[in-house]
Amino acid sequence: MKDREDVIRRLKTAEGHLRGVQRMVEEDAYCIDIIRQIQAIQSALNKISTLILEKHLNSCLIAAVQGEDPAERERVLHEIVDVFEAASRV
Amino acid sequence: MKDREDVIRRLKTAEGHLRGVQRMVEEDAYCIDIIRQIQAIQSALNKISTLILEKHLNSCLIAAVQGEDPAERERVLHEIVDVFEAASRV
Amino acid sequence: MKDREDVIRRLKTAEGHLRGVQRMVEEDAYCIDIIRQIQAIQSALNKISTLILEKHLNSCLIAAVQGEDPAERERVLHEIVDVFEAASRV
Amino acid sequence: MKDREDVIRRLKTAEGHLRGVQRMVEEDAYCIDIIRQIQAIQSALNKISTLILEKHLNSCLIAAVQGEDPAERERVLHEIVDVFEAASRV
Numbered sequence: 001m002k003d004r005e006d007v008i009r010r011l012k013t014a015e016g017h018l019r020g021v022q023r024m025v026e027e028d029a030y031c032i033d034i035i036r037q038i039q040a041i042q043s044a045l046n047k048i049s050t051l052i053l054e055k056h057l058n059s060c061l062i063a064a065v066q067g068e069d070p071a072e073r074e075r076v077l078h079e080i081v082d083v084f085e086a087a088s089r090v
Numbered sequence: 091m092k093d094r095e096d097v098i099r100r101l102k103t104a105e106g107h108l109r110g111v112q113r114m115v116e117e118d119a120y121c122i123d124i125i126r127q128i129q130a131i132q133s134a135l136n137k138i139s140t141l142i143l144e145k146h147l148n149s150c151l152i153a154a155v156q157g158e159d160p161a162e163r164e165r166v167l168h169e170i171v172d173v174f175e176a177a178s179r180v
Numbered sequence: 181m182k183d184r185e186d187v188i189r190r191l192k193t194a195e196g197h198l199r200g201v202q203r204m205v206e207e208d209a210y211c212i213d214i215i216r217q218i219q220a221i222q223s224a225l226n227k228i229s230t231l232i233l234e235k236h237l238n239s240c241l242i243a244a245v246q247g248e249d250p251a252e253r254e255r256v257l258h259e260i261v262d263v264f265e266a267a268s269r270v
Numbered sequence: 271m272k273d274r275e276d277v278i279r280r281l282k283t284a285e286g287h288l289r290g291v292q293r294m295v296e297e298d299a300y301c302i303d304i305i306r307q308i309q310a311i312q313s314a315l316n317k318i319s320t321l322i323l324e325k326h327l328n329s330c331l332i333a334a335v336q337g338e339d340p341a342e343r344e345r346v347l348h349e350i351v352d353v354f355e356a357a358s359r360v
Binding site: 047054062078 | 137139143147151155156167168170171175177
C-alpha cells in the first residue's frame with residue numbers, strides 16, 4: 001500500500017536522524033544544535049502522525065460511523081478526541 | 091445547550107485569566123510567574139478546543155459521513171486532519 | 181518601558197480575540213472555525229511568552245549569573261529549564 | 271560524563287521505540303495505537319531536549335554571561351529564546 005510505504009520511509013528517515021543526534025551527543029556537538037535536530041525530528045513525527053490519522057479517518061472512522069454498532073462508533077470518535085488532546089500536549 | 095454553556099463558561103474564565111496576566115505585566119510581576127500563567131491559559135484553551143472537537147465529531151462529522159455527498163464528507167474529514175496537524179504545532 | 185507596552189498590547193489583542201471566540205460560540209459558528217481561532221490565540225500567546233522570556237534572560241538571568249549567590253543562580257537557571265519543559269507540552 | 275550517558279541511553283531507547291513503530295505499521299497495527307506510540311516518543315524527546323538545555327544553561331550559558339564578550343553573550347541568550355519559541359511549536 002502506497003500510504004504505508006510512505007509512512008515507513010518517513011519513520012526510517014526519522015530513525016536515521018535520531019542516530020545522527022546520538023552521534024552529535026557522543027562527539028560533544030553544540031547543545032543548541034542538538035536541540036534543534038531533536039525539534040526537527042519532532043516536526044517529522046507530527047507529520048507522520050497526521051498521515052496516519054488521515055488514513056484512519058478515511059477507513060476505520062467511515063466504517064464505524066456508517067456501521068450498525070453505536071458503541072463502536074462512540075469508541076472510534078472518542079479515540080480521535082483523545083489523540084487530538086494528546087497532540088496538543090506533545 | 092449544555093455543552094455550549096460549558097464552553098462559554100471556560101472561555102470567560104480564560105478571558106479573566108488573561109486580564110489577570112495583563113495586571114501582572116503592568117505591576118511588573120516576576121517574568122517566570124507570568125509565563126507560567128500564560129501556559130496555564132494555553133492548557134485551558136487546549137481543553138476547550140478538545141471539547142469543541144468532541145461536539146463536532148458527534149454532530150457534523152456523523153452527518154457528513156452518513157450523508158450522500160462524498161465531497162462534503164471528504165471536506166469534513168480533511169478539516170479534522172488539518173486541525174490535528176495544527177494542534178501538534180501550537 | 182517599550183517592551184512592556186508591546187506585551188500589554190498583544191495581551192489586549194488576545195483578549196479581544198478570545199471575546200470574538202465567545203461570540204462565535206454563542207452564535208453557533210462552525211466548530212472547525214472556532215478551533216482555528218483558538219489555535220491562532222495560542223500562537224499569539226506563544227509569541228508573548230517568548231518576548232517575556234527574552235526580557236527575563238536579558239535582565240534577571242544576567243543579574244543572577246553574574247551575582248554572588250550560587251543558590252539564586254541555580255534557582256533562576258532551573259526555572260528556565262522548567263518553563264522550557266512546560267512549553268514543549270502546551 | 272554521566273549526563274551524556276543518560277542522554278545517549280534515552281536516545282537509544284527512543285530509537286528502539288521508533289523501530290517498534292515501524293513494525294507496527296508493517297504489521298498493519300491499529301492506527302490509533304500507532305499514533306499513541308509516536309506521541310510517547312515525542313514526550314521522550316521533549317524530556318531529552320530539556321536535559322540537554324539544562325546542561326547547556328549550566329555550562330555554556332554561564333561561561334558566556336560571565337565572559338567578556340557582549341556579542342557572544344547576546345548570541346547565547348538569543349539561541350535560548352529561539353529554541354524556547356520552537357519548543358512551543360513542536
